[in-house]
Amino acid sequence: MPAFSLEPAQTAWGAELRALAADRLRPLAEKGEPGHVNRPLVAELGRLGLPARLFTSGALDLCLMRESLAYACTEAETALALQGLGAHPVHAHGTPAQRERWLPEVADGTAVAAFALSEPGAGSDAAALSLRAEAGPADSARSATVAPAASLGASLGAESDGPARWRLTGEKCWISNAPEADFYTVFARTTPGAGARGVTAFLVPADRPGLTGTALDMLSPHPIGSLDFDAVPVTADDVLGEVDRGFRVAMSTLNLFRPSVGAFAVGMAQAALDATLDHTARRDAFGGTLRDLQTVAHQVAEMALRTEAARLMVYAAATAYDEGAPDVPRRAAMAKLLATETAQYVVDAAVQLHGARALRRGHLLEHLYREVRAPRIYEGASEIQRGIIAKELYSRLEDR
Template sequence: MDHSFLDWPFFEDRHRDLAARLEAWATDHLPVDHTDVDAACRRLVADLGAGGWLDYSGGAALDVRSLCLIRETLARHDALADFAFAMQGLGMGAVSLFGTDLQREWLVKTRAGKAISGFALTEPGSGSDVAATTSLARKVDGGYRLTGDKTYISNGGIADVYVVFARTGEAPGARGLSAFLMPADAEGLSVTERIEVIAPHPLATLRMEGVFLPDSALIGQAGQGFKVAMSVLDVFRPTVGAAALGMARRALDEALTRAFERKIQGQPLASLQMVQGHLADMALKIDAAALLVYRAAWTKDQGAARISREAAMAKLYATESAQEVIDMALQLHGGDGLRHGVKVEELYREIRALRIYEGASDVQRLVIARNLPEPAAKTS
């Protein structure tokens, strides 16, 4: 694979060293057997923890460029490995950014691969519209009682701990939400459905029926759950783009191999100008996506409080363009691209969800539009 992008000024020597070490580790350890997806994810979390890679997934400071490089590399080798890594970070992101010392004890476990985390935000009636959250957290002596359903929760059913968002009612809409740390064995918490999707990974609907959480479970301040959620997504949205970028790079690698090995009328496919044009378009989309992803990551690492616009651009363009790159790679494989077990067929299924989760593509367009500068007032 072309690693020349690592020479871009977004990166430091420590990032180049990280990329080289992870590439060697991934070559030796990935992909894993996906036959039992739950077991595969447990193994991946344990292996990533043992390898020290989860140290980058959470802590007092999150280096977004490192997160992006790791997700890109893992996704290129095995999308389920990227999922396992990403959820350890996303699931504990709120604790990394806002957690107390007591709550951070969970970080020790998740970073070691000894506990699995989940991020419980989405509900049956509220996906992109976080302000429409209806789960309730009623204040009682010593803590809160939580009631409501969460759905499409990644790691649902295998997680040891969740960060869950519920309405505490300090104000209407988004200003009345709070974030809590909820152990998976909390009384009143159950998994009501395991959800099967086109690219299998642990996914479930959770039900909270009067789950008691002590005051110490509150993450940050009461009524600031929306701020907590958006701060976490600000960090991790560029990394979704990075995962898509990794899948697109793998698709281009597969397409190049196919183009040079497959013959048509005695000549390789790569000799056809039309095929060359497709390959050029794929390479162009990949570089453009990489520039947006690592610009967003670099901007956050330079201390920007929020990168909503940059993160939305990176997530939107990288995921949409990766879908196009992978589709063309499959097309260049012809009928073989439709065969189960062929890498481009796997990538075709894996990429689709990235255009939906952590803010669907049209939501990213709204975020971008709302963060554009207003035109200067005209003077007569």
């Protein structure tokens, strides 16, 4: 299948998802409390079978899901994406016991996952992580906990067998779904001074002794918080993948999800474009409608051009991932960069063409204007994506 082509069944599925998002997910999203996990929304995603598809579908299907949901309900899109980001390392690198314990509850929407990579001093430079995984049991660990869902019970803090092999000490920051997630994929330094080669990924349930969290007041409808690790015990049973090879876990996860961040952005851009087409076709101005003004028509054409170009690059990157192409990091970086920058442009242009009404609280474009900014930062800021692209290009040159 060419990278730029969608099968009729895929197109129909996208339309079905947009309808479901508008009819069943948006009403739940509107009832949610900003800054908190919307568990009824997560549960409804589970009833629709969407989280389970995160573990059975490829990158292209993930992009289709995220674009379609984003078009009609950004909150539902983000809730699904965060489940995937936090749980994918368990699916791809976890032990049978880890997968059996957590993935069914993620799939049915009863457990909330989170991906804990960023730190106060290591956001874009993920290899500079300083959260320490110190070998050997500590003398003590204070027993403050982050409260998980009540249905999970209080037994998770002791679910790893044997004495602690490491104690996690340090801080994570800007973590989506923190401090309300039920478990975290946590990246910690097991070998000091080894850069990316000394990081290990751990599955850490939220009620481990010594783990506490604080909500951050962010421009975001979902929770974002910091996590404090005070000698949190972890064992070999909690390792995801291999010791000192956790950076591979992080990068493989990001290579899958970066194109789909672009799909999220494309969904928002398309929603803004469609709203602009409708508005400019009906709005009377200067003896006609806005669409009759050449400057407006050309602006709308530019918005459509950029949106479609971003969509094609996203689909191409996702298809490359599914086919195991060697240049996935470059394609994924290009897709995220182009799509998120495009969405920012399109939404801003849509606000300009709508005028003051678009800035009224509750307007679709007011909502999109707030939502569209963050994707240019998380999962690798635009500047980082440019660095990845350049590195990959020069690497190819050196290999000749």
